[in-house]
Amino acid sequence: MILKERDTISGRKKAMELDLLLSCHLTSEHRRIVEQEKWKLQAGESAEDQVAYV
Numbered sequence: 001m002i003l004k005e006r007d008t009i010s011g012r013k014k015a016m017e018l019d020l021l022l023s024c025h026l027t028s029e030h031r032r033i034v035e036q037e038k039w040k041l042q043a044g045e046s047a048e049d050q051v052a053y054v
Helices: 008-023 028-051
Strands: none
Touching (some): 008 028
């Protein structure tokens, strides 16, 4: 079995960037896209936490 470290720094960095985007004045379509990306990022991190064996 191959074990690897999770890259949590890039995930946190991307989450902070998405939060900054959400604090800007965005059109409703752009806000929806950013919110979907943030949701996908959080869902992926949650799934990785669930399957981690450490």
